[in-house]
C-alpha cells in the first residue's frame with residue numbers, strides 16, 4: 093500500500109487506502125508516468141500482456157542450488173524484484189546452479205537455458221557468473237520476442253572491463269571532463285557513511301559486466317595513498333565486491349616524496365622500491381582484492397620516471413614488483429613530451445615501441461583509441477598490435493569531452509566499434525580488439541551526481557554500450573542501441589525503428605559539423621567546448637588548433653605522409669595504405685589544396701561546406717525524430733531530451749558558422765551558390781567566452 097506522509101498520524105488507514113487507490117488510478121490513466129532516469133536501463137517496465145504471459149511461464153520463484161553468498165543473494169534479490177515488475181504473477185521459476193559445461197571458461201561466464209518443466213536455469217562456475225546470468229536473463233525477457241527457446245552461453249571477451257573515474261577527491265568533488273554533476277565518491281563522509289548511490293552504481297555496472305573501477309583522477313593526489321584514505325577505499329571496495337567490482341587507484345608517481353617520506357622517487361632506488369612495496373602491502377592488508385594502480389606519468393605535468401632519467405618500463409616494473417601477483421599496473425601511453433619531434437601523434441609510439449618486451453608480466457600498457465586525444469574521429473593508435481611482447485589495453489572516453497560534452501546526443505558505440513574492428517595489419521586479422529582481448533578495456537566514466545547519472549538520458553547509452561562491448565565486442569552498435577532503448581524507454585517496435593537509426597547516425601553527424609574529413613583538435617582552449625580553430629597563442633605548439641589543421645590561403649591538413657611527418661609509417665603497411673586513401677581521414681594525413689577534387693566530384697572546400705551542412709541537417713533530423721517519439725516517452729524525459737536537441741541544433745550551427753567564417757578568412761573562397769553565409773563575422777565567434785563551462789582540466 094502506498095504510504096502518504098501525514099502530519100496527523102492518527103488518521104485512519106482507510107484514508108491512506110483511498111488516497112492510494114486514487115493515485116494508482118491517476119497513474120494508470122496517464123499514458124506514461126514521469127521518470128527522472130535514475131533507474132537507468134534497469135526499470136523493468138511491465139511487458140505487454142502477450143509477452144508477459146509468455147515470459148511468466150519461465151520466470152518465478154528463485155531456487156538456489158548453490159551455497160548462499162553476498163553475490164548470490166544479489167542475484168536472487170534482483171530476480172525477485174524484477175520478475176513481478178516485468179510480468180506480474182509468474183507461473184514458472186528460476187534455478188541458480190553450477191555447471192560442468194562452463195569449466196575452462198573465463199570468470200563470470202554463464203549459461204541460460206530452460207528446464208524440461210519450463211523453468212529458467214542460470215548456471216555458472218562462480219557466483220559473479222550467476223549475477224551476470226541473472227541480469228542477462230532479465231535482459232532477454234525484455235528484449236527477446238520470447239524466452240521459449242532460451243539457450244545461450246556467454247563468456248566475457250576480456251578479463252578487465254573497467255571504468256576510469258577522473259574524479260578529484262577534493263572537497264568540491266570536481267570531475268575532470270565530467271559533465272554530469274560532481275563525483276559520486278564522497279571521500280569526506282567515508283568511511284563512516286556510504287551513499288546508497290554507490291550500491292546502485294555497482295548494480296548498474298554489474299548488469300553490464302563492468303568489473304573494475306579506478307576511483308580517482310589520473311592526475312592523482314598523493315594523499316589517496318595515506319592511511320585514512322586507504323580506510324575510505326576499503327569501505328568502498330567492500331561495497332563493490334559482491335557486485336564483482338575491484339577497485340583500482342590512480343597513483344601519483346612522486347608520492348614517496350610528496351608525502352614527505354623520501355627525497356626522490358627514482359624507481360631503481362631500493363628505498364623507493366621498499367616504500368612502494370610497503371605501501372602496496374598496506375593496501376592489500378585492507379583490500380585483499382585491490383586491482384592495482386593506474387598511472388599517468390610524465391604527461392601533462394605529472395611526475396614520472398623520466399624525471400629521474402629512468403624509462404617508463406623502469407617505472408612500471410617497480411610498481412608491478414610491489415603489486416606482485418595480487419594485481420596489475422596499468423601504465424598509460426598518453427605521453428607527448430616533444431624533444432624535437434614536430435608531430436605530437438607520433439610521440440607515444442616513439443616512446444613505447446622500443447620498450448616492447450621490457451615490461452613486467454603484470455604491467456599493462458593502456459592506450460587511448462587514437463594517437464591524439466579522444467577526437468570525434470581519429471585513426472587507431474599505431475601502438476595497437478605493434479608491441480607483441482607487451483600486454484596492452486584499450487582506453488576510450490565515455491564522457492564526451494570533445495563530442496558535445498553534456499548537451500549533445502552522441503551515441504559512441506559506432507565510434508568504438510570503428511576502432512575495435514580496425515585491422516592493425518600486424519598479424520592475421522589482428523584487430524584492435526584482438527590485440528587487447530587478453531587484457532581488457534577501460535572507459536573514462538561519464539558518471540556524476542546528476543539524478544540521471546550521466547547528464548543527459550542518452551548519455552546513459554554510452555555507459556551501457558561500453559560495458560556491453562567490453563563483454564562482447566561482436567555485438568553490433570545497432571543491437572546494443574536496441575537493447576538499451578528497449579529497456580530504458582520503450583519496447584514498441586515503432587519507437588525502436590526510429591530511435592535506433594537516430595542513435596546510429598549521431599556520431600557521424602557530430603563529426604560532420606565539428607571536424608569533417610579528418611580534421612581534429614579544433615575545439616576552444618581549456619574547456620574544449622565549441623569551436624576555436626583560430627587559436628594559435630597557447631604555450632606549447634601542439635596545444636593549438638592551428639598546429640593541427642595547418643590551413644592557409646592555399647590549402648589545409650597535416651601532411652603525415654613521407655613528404656611530411658610520416659606518421660603513416662608507424663602503421664603496418666596495409667593499415668597505412670587504407671588510411672592514406674580514406675577520405676574520412678584526408679586532412680589527418682594529407683595537406684591538400686582547397687580545390688582538390690573529392691570523390692563526390694566537388695572541390696574540397698565545397699565538400700567541407702557540404703559536410704557542415706549535412707551535420708546541421710542531421711541534428712535537425714534527430715530533433716524532429718525525437719518529436720515524433722513523444723507517444724512512447726514519459727513527459728519528463730521527453731522534455732529533457734528535447735531541450736538538449738534544441739541546444740545541439742543551435743550549437744551545430746555555431747560550429748558550422750564559426751568554422752566557415754574562419755576558413756574563409758584564410759582561403760578567401762566564396763560559398764557555393766545557395767549556401768547560407770554565417771550570420772556573424774569571425775570576430776564575433778572569436779569573442780565568445782565560456783568561463784563557467786564544466787569539467788575543465790586540472
Ligand code: BDP
Nearest residue numbers: 268269310388426465466789
Ligand atoms: C585529455 C584531457 C585532459 C586529461 C588527458 C588525459 O583534456 O583533461 O587529463 O586527456 O588523458 O583528453 O590524461
